[in-house]
Amino acid sequence: MAEAGGDVLRLEGITRDFGAGEARTRVLRGVDLSLRRGEFAALMGPSGSGKSTLLHIMGLLDRPTGGRILLDGQDTGVLDDDGLTRYRGSTLGFVFQFHHLLPEFTALENVMIPMAAGKGRVEAPMRDAARALLDRVGLSARADARATTLSGGQAQRVAIARSLAMGPKIVLADEPTGNLDTQTADEVFALLREVNRDEQVTFLLVTHDRRLAERTDRIIELVDGRIVSDHTNPPR
Amino acid sequence: MRFEWFIAIRYLREGKAQTALVLGGTTVGVAVLIFLTALISGLQRSLVGQTLSAQAHVLVKAPERVARPLPGPDRPADHVEKVPDRIRSIEQWQRVLAVLPAIPGVVAATPTAAGAAFATRGPATKAVTLRGIEPESFSRVIDIVPRMRSGRFALEGAEAIIGSVLASDLGVVVGDKVRLATPEGRGDVFTIAGIFDLGNKEVNARWVFVPLRSAQTLLDVPGGVTTIEVKVAEIFDAERVAREISRRHGLAADSWMELNQQLLIGLRSQSASSWMIQGLVVLAVALGIASVLGVSVIQKSREIGILKATGTSTGMVQRIFLLEGALVGAAGSVLGAGVGSAMAIAFAGLARAPTGEPLFPVDLTPGLYLGAAAVAIVTGTLAAWFPASRAARLEPAEVIRYG
Numbered sequence: 001m002a003e004a005g006g007d008v009l010r011l012e013g014i015t016r017d018f019g020a021g022e023a024r025t026r027v028l029r030g031v032d033l034s035l036r037r038g039e040f041a042a043l044m045g046p047s048g049s050g051k052s053t054l055l056h057i058m059g060l061l062d063r064p065t066g067g068r069i070l071l072d073g074q075d076t077g078v079l080d081d082d083g084l085t086r087y088r089g090s091t092l093g094f095v096f097q098f099h100h101l102l103p104e105f106t107a108l109e110n111v112m113i114p115m116a117a118g119k120g121r122v123e124a125p126m127r128d129a130a131r132a133l134l135d136r137v138g139l140s141a142r143a144d145a146r147a148t149t150l151s152g153g154q155a156q157r158v159a160i161a162r163s164l165a166m167g168p169k170i171v172l173a174d175e176p177t178g179n180l181d182t183q184t185a186d187e188v189f190a191l192l193r194e195v196n197r198d199e200q201v202t203f204l205l206v207t208h209d210r211r212l213a214e215r216t217d218r219i220i221e222l223v224d225g226r227i228v229s230d231h232t233n234p235p236r
Numbered sequence: 237m238r239f240e241w242f243i244a245i246r247y248l249r250e251g252k253a254q255t256a257l258v259l260g261g262t263t264v265g266v267a268v269l270i271f272l273t274a275l276i277s278g279l280q281r282s283l284v285g286q287t288l289s290a291q292a293h294v295l296v297k298a299p300e301r302v303a304r305p306l307p308g309p310d311r312p313a314d315h316v317e318k319v320p321d322r323i324r325s326i327e328q329w330q331r332v333l334a335v336l337p338a339i340p341g342v343v344a345a346t347p348t349a350a351g352a353a354f355a356t357r358g359p360a361t362k363a364v365t366l367r368g369i370e371p372e373s374f375s376r377v378i379d380i381v382p383r384m385r386s387g388r389f390a391l392e393g394a395e396a397i398i399g400s401v402l403a404s405d406l407g408v409v410v411g412d413k414v415r416l417a418t419p420e421g422r423g424d425v426f427t428i429a430g431i432f433d434l435g436n437k438e439v440n441a442r443w444v445f446v447p448l449r450s451a452q453t454l455l456d457v458p459g460g461v462t463t464i465e466v467k468v469a470e471i472f473d474a475e476r477v478a479r480e481i482s483r484r485h486g487l488a489a490d491s492w493m494e495l496n497q498q499l500l501i502g503l504r505s506q507s508a509s510s511w512m513i514q515g516l517v518v519l520a521v522a523l524g525i526a527s528v529l530g531v532s533v534i535q536k537s538r539e540i541g542i543l544k545a546t547g548t549s550t551g552m553v554q555r556i557f558l559l560e561g562a563l564v565g566a567a568g569s570v571l572g573a574g575v576g577s578a579m580a581i582a583f584a585g586l587a588r589a590p591t592g593e594p595l596f597p598v599d600l601t602p603g604l605y606l607g608a609a610a611v612a613i614v615t616g617t618l619a620a621w622f623p624a625s626r627a628a629r630l631e632p633a634e635v636i637r638y639g
Contacts, residue, residue, distance in 0.1 A: 053633075061545055062633035082549050089547025096636060100542045104250040116239045117547040162546065 007070070008169050008202050009035040009058060014067035016053055016225075027053050028064070029225040035170065038200040040193065042213035045222035051206045052174060054222065058204065059172045060088045072169050089118045093163030093201075095192075097175035100159065101147035107134060107158045108143040114165040133161040137191060153184035160191060170202040171195075177212065189215070240552055243543070244559040251532060258528045258564050259571070262612060265521035266572020267579060269514055269608045270600070274580040276510045277599040280503050284471060287496055290434040290443075292377050292465030293474040295495070296332070296345075296481055297488045298324045323351050325460025332485050333464055339484070341468045341477045346373035347461035349451040355398070355444060356415040357406045364402065364444045366416060368451020368461075371397075377467040380432055386410050387430030391447045396426035399440030400433040416444060422454050518615055521568075525561055525619035533557065533627045540627050541635035554628035561620025562613050569609035576608075 016028040027050045035041060045051045056062040057069065060076055069076045072091055079087055101110045111130035116122045134140045137157040142150060150158060156176060163171045176192065177185035189212055196203050205216065213219050214233060221229040248255045305314065326332060329347055336345040349368035354361050371391050375381050381389050385400050387410035396414060398406075408414055410428050417423030426446060433440055452458055466489075468477045474491035481489040493500050533540070540553055580598040 056633035056636075059545070061636070062631070082551070085544065085547060085549045088545070094545050096542075100538065100636065102539050102542060104246050113543070113548075114546040116242060117543070117549075117552065120239050120552070122237045122239060122242045166547065 006037055007034045008037045008039075008072055009033075010070040011058065012068040012070070014054070014057060014064045014069070016050070016057060016062070017065045026065075027225050028057070031067070031222075031225070031227055033220065033227060033230075035202050035204060037169070037202055038196070039218060040196045040203045040216050041205070041218040041220060042216040043204055043206045043220050043222060044208070044210070044213055049222045050225040051222055055172050055174055055204070055206050058170075059092055059094060060084045086118075089114060090166050091169050093166070093168035093171040095156070095159050095163050095171060095173035095176045097178040101150070101155055101162075103146070103148045106144050106146055107139060107150060107154075110147055110158055111161045111165055114162060118166060130161070130165065133164055134158070136164070136195070137161045152180050153188060156180065156184075156188050157191065160188070160195070164195065164199075164201070168201060170204065173203065173205045175206055175208065177207070177209065185209070185212070239548075240555045240559055244556045244563060247532070247536075247556070248560055248563060254528050254532055255564070258525050259568055261524040262521055262564055262568025262616065263571040263575060265517050265615075266569045266608050266612050267576035268517045269611065270573055270576025270604060271579045271583070272510050272514060273604055273608075274576070274598040274600050275583060276506060277604075278580075278584070278597045280506065281599060282597060283499065283503065286435060287499055288471065288492060289383075290378065290436050290439040291492055291495070293468045293471060293492050294466035294478045294481065295490050296326065296336075296464040296466060296485075297462065297490075298326045299486060299488050323349075323455050323457055323462055325349075325457045325462060326464065326487060329461045329464060332487070336464065336466060336481065339477060339480050341470065341473050341480075342466055343469050344373065344376035344467045346370060346377045346465050347448065348374070348463050348465060349448055349455055349457055349461045350463060351418065351451070351455040353416050353418050353444070353454065355402065355406060356417065357408055357412070360406050362402060362405055363442070364398075364416070365442045366418070366451055366454060367443055367445050368448040368455070369445050370448055371445070374445075374465075377465050380434065383432055383434055385431045385433050387428065389430055389432070391429060391445065393447070394424060394426050394450065395429040395447070397430040397432060397445040398428060399443050400431055401437060401441035402444070403428070403431045405441065416446065416454065418454050418456075420456065422456065424450065424454065426450075518611060521612075522615050522619040525564060525616055526622055529557060529560060529620050529623040530626070532560075533623045536627075537630055537635045540630050541632040544630070544632040545636065550628045553630075554624045557624035557627050558617050558620045561616035561618075561624070563616070565612040565614070565616025566609065568616070569605075569612035572612065573605050573608065 011031050011033045014028055014031040015026060017024055017026050019025055031054060043051055043054070053062065057064050071087070074087065076084065076087065102113065105113070108127065108130050111133050112122065112126045115126045115129065131140060131143055134143050137160050139154060139157050139161070142154060147155065147158070173192065177188050180188060192203055195201060207213050216233060218232050220227060333345055333347055336342050346369065351366050353364050353366040355364045371389055375389055387397070389397060391397065396416065403409070406414060408428055410430060412428050413425050414428060415423055415425050448461070452460060466477065468474050475493045478489040478491040478494070481487065543553060577600055580600060584598045
């Protein structure tokens with residue numbers, strides 16, 4: 001277990017190649033990066049800089065071509081696919097740009113899915129836990145609404161509740177406010193910030209929005225697969 | 237509830253049009269399976285039943301004597317000719333009869349002494365087949381008692397039981413007397429004790445049952461019998477039983493299958509074509525399920541990626557889609573069983589004899605339903621295999637990014 005304030009995630013010399021032979025391109029060119037417990041950081045960079053690839057590698061959704069990932073002290077390179085899935089489920093939460101809720105399910109069920117997948121069963125107490133999380137993001141009133149009937153802001157709140165379902169150490173958010181209007185984006189950002197403070201969950205946000213990025217603790221900038229700047233924002 | 241069930245059931249419920257499509261296909265497939273099998277097995281059972289109504293499953297006779305060369309230098313002739321057909325008795329038939337039930341598959345056996353004769357009443361004379369029997373053991377081999385038109389199936393002293401056609405040809409009823417005589421001139425007068433109808437015109441016109449002892453006297457085979465008629469437990473086992481009897485006792489034993497080769501060839505080719513049709517139907521259903529599930533996996537790629545990103549293992553994803561296939565098979569077999577049974581019953585209702593009785597029964601057995609359900613569920617699961625593996629192989633990072 002990482003100490004409070006210690007590294008919850010450490011990347012060492014991460015590279016990632018796509019394609020083979022002539023068409024082979026190196027998207028990540030040796031990334032070293034640590035995230036401390038309770039940190040609220042932004043990852044910025046132009047399109048094609050490798051942000052999403054880096055996020056997926058951090059999220060164990062993709063394996064690096066080279067380098068090492070230490071997540072909560074565990075070297076993830078030694079885990080097989082099922083081990084990765086389990087570890088991902090219990091350690092990491094995701095919020096995607098287009099919320100990616102499962103349309104066949106209600107808001108409540110979407111929040112329950114990581115819990116049910118983790119246990120392999122759907123159990124009654126999961127409903128209560130999911131309801132509490134929806135309450136946490138201010139959406140308990142719409143718990144039984146179909147995912148497809150939620151507004152963009154509501155859906156993103158459900159997605160945030162879902163990312164918290166397994167009590168993750170880190171939440172990785174890929175442009176979580178990318179397709180929301182400014183006011184809704186601010187509300188969602190405020191919610192992320194609140195969860196980060198209250199629960200000491202580490203957040204890494206990929207964003208294009210410098211205005212939002214400047215309200216985080218730290219801005220990491222990625223250009224052409226390399227970290228070109230990494231600085232701490234003044235406390236606000 | 238297991239996680240995979242939860243997801244699979246919801247996917248099926250929400251994928252209304254797709255689910256309706258595969259369910260419809262599976263239902264039709266199972267219905268065809270049930271309908272064809274019920275019809276064909278009913279039809280065949282009725283055909284075989286009719287054939288065997290007046291025929292024992294296995295007929296045991298004395299071995300044929302054949303022409304054979306005479307060996308040795310000082311021979312009176314080149315070879316021994318086949319003896320002209322004369323009624324011959326099975327040697328030591330009592331001993332054979334006693335040990336036959338020991339052969340596996342044999343249910344009952346009865347001795348008969350049979351030969352040609354004439355039945356005469358007043359001016360009417362008919363050529364008949366005289367069959368000397370022991371009514372009690374005979375009725376265990378051929379189920380004749382329920383098919384008695386009048387009188388009873390029992391013989392005491394000089395009594396005879398004749399077929400319905402012969403009875404009307406001779407104009408006799410139970411209690412009347414008839415004279416039975418062999419071509420050699422031995423004859424006697426018998427009282428009609430009963431009249432049967434075995435559903436076969438030839439048999440009804442020719443068979444005359446008399447006590448075994450009377451037949452032995454008339455046919456001049458004192459104490460002998462010409463055939464032993466055997467009933468077996470499983471009718472399609474008759475050929476094996478016949479070979480076994482032949483091997484153990486050195487007698488000629490013919491199964492009903494050998495005596496009715498044409499019928500058997502007909503039944504077999506009917507079964508073969510029915511199996512082929514059913515195989516093609518199952519294949520069509522499998523392709524239908526596979527293609528619809530395949531489309532659904534492509535449509536759901538991103539969702540599958542999300543499921544994987546939120547802790548659903550590769551095995552779980554695979555099981556979700558296999559389960560969808562199995563559930564479609566299970567639901568399709570319930571619906572198909574209903575539709576297929578209704579079709580079979582309706583069809584059997586259309587084909588009726590002039591008397592209003594169905595021409596043949598449809599065989600709707602629990603085994604048929606279980607078998608069809610098993611085929612449907614296995615087919616659904618196998619058909620889902622390819623789409624399910626495809627879903628399981630999806631890389632979450634790729635499908636989330638590119639869909």
